[in-house]
Amino acid sequence: MNISGLLAQLFAIVMALFLAPLLTGWVGQCRAWLQSRTAPPLLQPYYMLHKLFHKDVVLAHGASSLFRVAPFVVFGCMVLACAIVPTLSTDLPFAPAADTIALVGVFGLARVFISLAAMDIGTSFGSLGGRREMLVGFLAEPALLMVIFTTAMISQSTSVATIVETLAHREFAIYPSLAFAGIAFTFVSLAENARVPVDNPATHLELTMIHEAMILEYSGRHLALIEWASSLKLYAYSCLGLALFFPWGIAAGDSFPAMLAAIPLLLLKLTIGGFLLAVIETVNAKMRIFRAPEFLGTAFLLAVLGLLVRLLMETRV
């Protein structure tokens, strides 16, 4: 590991930190346009973060230290995830630190902490949200792993960097299995990021909320960290999806010119991806919570089908 590699890694993380709220703002803006509402400014998430960081923290009486630690753990997990997922370049010092399975584990760790913190206070909404989050999580995780295994079979490795490098520098070929995996990944990301068919990020309607129910008790800088962490999660998922299914244009080394050259393409891909996310959220209605297992079951099924199709049709000459 040398200095330039570290600098490149640092650059990627800083960019993730600053781009993530922007992506959330962009999706919100697109949603508002599509639903013919007046759009909030693009920088709205930054204003939110600024406001929240300057407010005092109000803690519930029964709050244990777990409740105070959880936002920092969740934020740390998401920053780590953003460092592992190849955003600008595949070959960064952090990339060998964790393979895709560990990456799923990092998301899982964040989920466990935020659910525990939600139950810590003892309000009914907190435990309701925590339990719902775990329901969604335990169904989404196997589907995500299956998606990753499909791509791992193509590149013969579970390391994110190797997978993306293989997919980015291959000859042009149609992989039906990747198409299946791509649809499954979209389903999983919608569920994991608390997006519309499963959860509505903008609602505080008590019967339907999942993510919001868990963070009701948070305020001040804790809430700011959690909001920032969910932006980072959306950013990490978007970048993972882009890297797995549209990997063209990603830089291979840790040289700064190559990484700078990869920025416009990444921005373009994120802009399009964010718009498509807004379209999906607009044309779909939020489903009942008991339909969520079916939705994620379908994602799992698609991912398994992708794996099977890969075994049947693409492995023989």
Next chain:
Amino acid sequence: MSATAISFTGQLINLFASVILLLAFAMLAQRRVMPLINLFALQGATLFLSTLVVAVSTGQHHLYWSAGLTLVLKVIALPLILHRLVRRLYVKWEVESLINIPTIMLVGIGLVIIAFNVALPISQLSDTITRGTLGIALATVMLAFLMMITRTKAIPQVVGFLSMENGLFLAATSATYGMPMVVELGIALDVLVGAIILGVFFFQIRDQFDSLDIRHMERLKDM
């Protein structure tokens, strides 16, 4: 990488076959009648495209006829007939199935695994460009069977029957570049006539039981 060894047309055919399998699962999961028929039409259209690609890449002239037959019958005629039937019978409500949908999907995955395993040795005997899709064709047939078994209403059962014919057609194309023209014409007409006769049956069933639920037919007794 081994996948690059498959030619571009082979990849296209594989893609279409995967879409057919995907649509078979979508039909299995579909709760309403109208979208079910549309999915069936879409499956027919994909089958038409895949047959057309096979015809173009292998230069087998009779496959053009098969493709045309598929287009006229399964994409246009049969869905139209079914749409008319559904409108005349007022059966747009949700289709109930005997087992809940996620369980059916899991059983479906099991069937796909069985079909792929069964088809693997057979497809290795064949030397056609499309042999990889034999497993998918078999899986489509079995998924259509599953749909016929798990649905209680008459129209989804007929759609399952027609979808099974799609699977058989795909199997024939993938294993041996299609059946002889006479056989194909015969099957196509059989399916068409079958659909029309079943359409008449629907009215009879409804007049008899005031419902299209075929579970009523289990209680048929000679008076």
